[in-house]
Amino acid sequence: MQNIPQMHASFMKDSQMFAQYMGDTRIPMVDARDIAKAALAGLTSDAFNGKIHYITGPQSISFDDVAKAFSKPLGKDIIYVNLTYEDQKAGLEAYGTPDMIVQTVMSLFKRWSEGEDQPTTSDYEKITGERATDINTFAAEVAGSF
Template sequence: MTVTGTTLVIGATGTTGSRVAARLTAAGHRVRAAGRRAAPVPGAEPVRFDWYEPATHLDALDGVDRVYLIPPLGDSDPAAVMLPFLRRARIAGVRRAVLLSSSAIPEGGPAVGRVHQALPGLFEQWAVLRPSWFMQNFTGTHAHALSIREEGVIWTATGSGRVGFVDAEDIAAVAVHALTDDHAPGTDLVLTGPEALSHDDIATVITEVTGRPVIHRRLSPERMRDRLAAHVPPEFAAMLAGMDRAIAEGAEDRTTDVVQRLTGRPPRGFRAVAEREMTRSG
């Protein structure tokens, strides 16, 4: 398919948004890179965008016909700001919306699940990406990555539960497919890596790749909630701790073929991502 319009990438400096914007511009697509500060992405037009400042929305939407949606971080009710924006986007001429959600949140579920539920009524062309937990949570700026570097510890309430962790590069590749391909819209896509791993497994791989000892400390959901509440709003902390409990109960112990099916190559495993993104020390 030849895409002639402009794609608005919200969160264009974030973990998936930066990768989506880079892939689109590299393929010759017109991109408007949106962020709270105008996002500097090579080859893209920067524009300031803040979910909580509706005055920034119209400029961001000018001339746009498709949009990659990253929900506002740390908001337990993102639909309150996202749905008015999406209604405005439809009026402004947006034809296709691709939403980043989570494998832990079904259509109609809490938080971004309400936005997922509303998309088919707003756009004829839509897709919802529901990736499992990001591998980059252990290599980037996430709390897990920080505690690994500072303490050599991963703190969770997941117990021995396993997760089909997925590489953000694979999420971005699927997102670009959903934004540009004729056959992707109208789909709910659960994305995983090639295997389900426990946080004990993750700690072992990081130890082997970096040469620095890393362990997984198991907390109760209540203690995990309290730990998170020091950094995020209480409602969001409770939701995240609840997701850890669900992992402990087996909710994320699965893999899918979505990355392979839509990109034509297998998803990357965690060891390969750790070797790519974490520096080995002696």
């Protein structure tokens, strides 16, 4: 989730929109703070040894969901604009993003946008005993820093 303000905060604030190549794909975005909590629990308990855990957010969300989540705390209607693959790639390159990162990011975006919606897991909740942060809570917590 931290990629959202990193990549889109200025557009949301100044233009009431943000653009991304993802269509209506739904992915289980996760708050980096939740990853850290799960890692701490895994490092301080033997209960999780020898097991693979997939840490996800509590639900798979689209970028339209992201726009709606940020609209409320920002006090304005935020619109998500779906970019084409070519426009997203050109934008990253124009920004000066190193080629290796452009290739990696675009490969991931393409796989997500052309594949099925990505499922969630309950692994975070099993490990920490807490519910993972949802996009509405995240948006409310970080929008004030825009």
